[in-house]
Amino acid sequence: MVWETVIGLEVHVQLATKSKLFSGSSTTFGAAPNTQANIFDLAMPGTLPVLNAEALRMAVKFGLAIDAEIGRRSVFDRKNYFYPDLPKGYQVSQLEFPTVGKGQLEITLEDGSTRSIGITRAHMEEDAGKSLHEDFQGQSGIDLNRAGTPLLEIVSEPELRNAKEAVAYLKKLHSIIRYLGISDGNMAQGSMRCDANVSVRKKGATEFGTRTEIKNINSFRFVEKAILHEAQRQIDLIEDGGRVVQETRLYDADRDETRSMRSKEVANDYRYFPEPDLLPVVIDEVFIEAVCKELPELPDAKCARFVEQYTLSDYDAGVLSSSRALADYYEQVVGICGDAKLSANWVSVDLQAVLNKQDLEVEDSPISAERLGGLITRIKDQTISSKIAKTVFEAMLESAQSADEIIESQGLKQVTDTGAIEKLVDEVIAANPEQVEQYRAGKEKVFAFFIGQAMKVSRGKANPAQLNDLLREKLKG
């Protein structure tokens, strides 16, 4: 039996506003418990919400970036349920009239092909606080610092067909919200959270299978693993004659398995109704145009421009445009050294390896764009070879010196003086008569030996092209 997985993602993105969605409290992460909760956040009697205009602007910005319908009249609703970290006893969300309607997101698959994934909607809502179940001797502690932080919940159509597509979608979403500057998208800190709706069906079937919802998956890697695991669990279940129960499941990364949290069949009735403390939000053309003007160049457009302007491969352009900061870094390097291809290699291979190893964002790169640009400039003007450049690059990681300073202080300047190289070649030929015989007898392979010897003596500084030419000439005898 061939099975097909059907996946829809619900992604909660914490909007990077300074204050909360309906109150003036700060949203900074990591403050002491309950120091960022004012009388509204504590749901004191008589307090009222006032919408944060910046959060609305950010939501609209996202809508425009995914080419979505913008709700000209969006309405906040109350979603009612009791929980200690939900101070009002209801969460203010948007049910029927979200700020962002239907849109789409283009994802690139591993084989380089692209797919457009439908986004059903993106609505604004407030986050809950946190319940802390340890350290309180059998009681629970409540921290309301996070209560009321603005969230954008982005809901995809069930159009993703495997775990890799889901990851590609999530990464693209991550890239866009970071480009827009509307969220830091930090999954570990919870500023981007993902729930996955997963079902399986026989390949070719048109009906959807019964789905389960996997909650709060907190890394890209876990999204892939959780979906793979859950799809396989459902397939095994059906093939063994069982049936999938609609329920919420939790992914346990330590055991790499999902397990049942609660059944949807006994789910709360949230008794949504329009929030009477807030007026409907009316968005006009002028507002939309103003937000439109603030939109930066987005990943797809940037990628296309890189291919066009710098004649990069689709792959390189894709890697370099995956984050706005990386793209800006790359363009700064190109601006300094003037070599797009060399810059692409250094940024996407060498620099990226360092960043990955040290788990750093490009914003925190140990080597600035100026310094890397300076290094590539010296490769281009043949002051150093590519090989020596690696040495300089390593040295740059250890100090704040420029490439020129390192080349100067360590004497790494490439030798291009013909006289000096000629002398070197003569020495090497004189020192290895046996190999000279072999070469002259037609053993072409020995040539590499001479290059190696010459480089060794010159400590890598001899200009490779000049060395090559002179060796060939002298070996002819």
Next chain:
Amino acid sequence: MSDRTVAALSRSLAQGEVSSVELTRDYLSRIARHNSVYNAYITVTEELALAQAAEADARRARGEHGPLTGVPIAHKDIFCTRDVLTTCASKMLGNFVSPYDATVVERLNAAGTVTLGKTNMDEFAMGSSNETSFFGAVRNPWDTDRVPGGSSGGSAAAVAADLCAIATGTDTGGSIRQPAAFCGVTGFKPSYGRISRWGMIAFASSLDQAGPICKSAEDAALMMNVIAGADPKDSTCVDAPVPDYTATLNDSLKGLRIGVPRQHLAEGLGKEVEQALQEALKVFESLGATVKEIDLPNNHLSVSAYYVVAPAEASANLSRFDGVRYGYRCENPVNLEDMYKRSRGEGFGAEVKRRIMVGTYALSAGYYDAYYLKAQRIRRLIKQDFDKAFAEVDVIIGPTTPHTAFKVGEKNDDPVTMYLEDIYTIGVNLAGLPGVSIPAGLSSTSGKRLPIGIQLVGSDFGEARLLNVAHQFQQHTDWHLQRPEV
């Protein structure tokens, strides 16, 4: 001093006949003497009052005063008052000391009023008789066997018995106008959005509106000048200019077009109330107004629609009272669910629980369309009826209540009959319009004199015209000057 309206007090204070401290002491002693009978106050803030009075006198001496500076006021216990117990007449908030002032309180404080205390009310403003208060029923100063009306019964009784000069109230379905009618005082409910709701404990957010309860329309205008106007803390408070409501009080009523709703004169209206209304209409005609009958064809649906919308909103508004952060928490809860159930079960009274259940039911999956959405549609129809009427008339006049004040305990077993007492006032809230109840007669059939109120309803944000019409009536009648024997 017999006529203790703001206008009269303000004159005495200005001329130095009395200081605010003296006046405040007098009111405090009246409260000490009489409150045990009427139970109009839940909390008396003697220290605060005397301090504010001294400050008011100092302001007057410096010439930094307005008409309300030094005037003793009482606040309905639904308004948050900083560092003062704010109970909403519920066991649930029996220990709640507010950390902040409601905007209404803040503005009145800034104008120099002197806070005598917090008045009794129906629990969470749910009731029409002031019998649902956790702190006991309020008695009507005209006949202590009778209710003062509700939910702002404490404020209306306190003004009627002159236990304060003026008071604040709130009106969700008639909670200012009905007790004003029962107690023979002037109760003014402004348009929805005219006054900030910040700090006013929510019952039904789309209907609640604060307003003055006082001894004359002129006093209401003076209070409105202070409390009306936009507030950045309340998104539903309208940013429209606030006129000087006293400036047009003496405008002529010549040519005023009065509409009397046919539906309000129909079955159910008490004879004496109808008579008083007809007499009042004659007064208006003598002042140059014309009277015609109008139609409010959907008014009979207003009570049903209201008892879906208001409980629905209340069911969510009251969810925050969960025993977690403040207010009442049950003893020794064994777990979270137990804490929720017992804190709410023990903290709320029967009427509040009834409305939470009705509201929860109306919003439940499968019932939402049939109840909540339908009620909202009726609400639109009722508004359209008023819009149509206001195309033909300037003000709508009718009875405030079908009858005069009923006896304590009389309607306790029959909530629906009690709800129907609000048949003339509820539509005005559903439409968001301004309305005022003014005294227009005294009944004597029960052996004791009982006030009769009539209701004047204005168009959207037509507060100034409404106060003008009420004031002119009071310039030519003396019903508002009648006081019970305290």
